[in-house]
Amino acid sequence: MLSVKNFALTCGFMWGGGLCVISLIQLISPTYGVGFLNVMGSVYPGYQEMEGLIGAVVILLYGLLDGVVAGGVFAWLYNKLNS
16 A cells, blocks of 8 residues: 555655756756746746746746645555555
8 A cells, every 4th residue: 555645745756856956957058958848837837937946946836736636646546446
């Protein structure tokens, strides 16, 4: 059985952290991840209007919330189907 809380938090940290890292790398190398971040900007409202570190923090929070919800639903469904 998966721990729903632990799996949800892990998914949130991984997704949010990954998005934040890509956003920070894009600050250093402006051509890196442009297409991916444009798609994420269409998914997460308000991200495209923000630049720099504020944008990285915003996408981190969006990714954290999204990952926690998706990971929690996945772990809950896995446990239901596995029992």
